[in-house]
Amino acid sequence: MVPPPMLMLMPDDPALDAAMRKAAVVWITVPGAHGFPVWPLWHDGALHVLHGGGEQAAPGLSGSDIVTVAVPAKGARELLATFLARVEAVDPESVEWATVTPLLLPKRLNLRDPATAVARWAAESSVSTLVPIGPP
Numbered sequence: 001m002v003p004p005p006m007l008m009l010m011p012d013d014p015a016l017d018a019a020m021r022k023a024a025v026v027w028i029t030v031p032g033a034h035g036f037p038v039w040p041l042w043h044d045g046a047l048h049v050l051h052g053g054g055e056q057a058a059p060g061l062s063g064s065d066i067v068t069v070a071v072p073a074k075g076a077r078e079l080l081a082t083f084l085a086r087v088e089a090v091d092p093e094s095v096e097w098a099t100v101t102p103l104l105l106p107k108r109l110n111l112r113d114p115a116t117a118v119a120r121w122a123a124e125s126s127v128s129t130l131v132p133i134g135p136p
Contacts, residue, residue, distance in 0.1 A: 016132060019071050019081045020047065027070040028130075030060035035070065041100065041107050046131045047085060048100045050108065053124030061087060061128055068136050085130035092122035100127060 020026075020042035028049070029035035038056050041048040047069060051058035061067065064087050073080040090096050101118045104127070111117055121127070 016081065016083065017042075017045070022074055023071050023080075024074070025072065027072070028058065028061060029068040029070070030064045031066070033060050035068075039107060039109070041104050043100060043103055046129050048090070048104065049128050049130065050101075050104050050121060050125055051128065052126045053121065055108075055121070055125045058128070062089065062126055066133070067130060069130060069132075082136055083132045084134055084136050086133050088129045088131060090127040090129055096129065097122070097127065100129070 020040075023040060023042065025037050026040050026047065027035040027037050036057065036059065038049050038051065038058055041050075049058060049061065050056065051061060067085055067087055069083055069085050070079050071081040072078070090100060101121060104121075105111065105114060105117060108117070113120065
């Protein structure tokens with residue numbers, strides 16, 4: 001069987017939204033480094049990643065302007081899609097933080113402290129928003 005072709009998706013492509021809604025894990029590659037997997041939240045046309053502190057590692061993400069995001073096909077070893085994304089830090093005092101962090105709670109597996117997680121994230125972790133900007 002021939003694997004499906006990898007899609008180079010544009011930000012407004014409905015296929016990007018469909019691929020991201022199904023993605024449990026994506027791979028992020030920062031310039032000059034190897035890629036790493038993260039669990040993401042896809043919301044409002046952007047990827048949101050909780051990292052640092054006691055959360056998932058995302059080495060170099062906070063210091064990057066542009067990254068490559070690779071979306072694996074579910075249950076397969078092929079890539080479904082790949083795109084470039086602009087990295088934006090989310091300020092814990094912002095409306096975006098107040099919107100995104102409650103949506104991250106159910107995505108975070110084995111969360112030890114749901115009642116205090118958002119406050120702990122604000123003190124110890126970072127949330128980065130990855131806005132698709134085009135194909136790599």
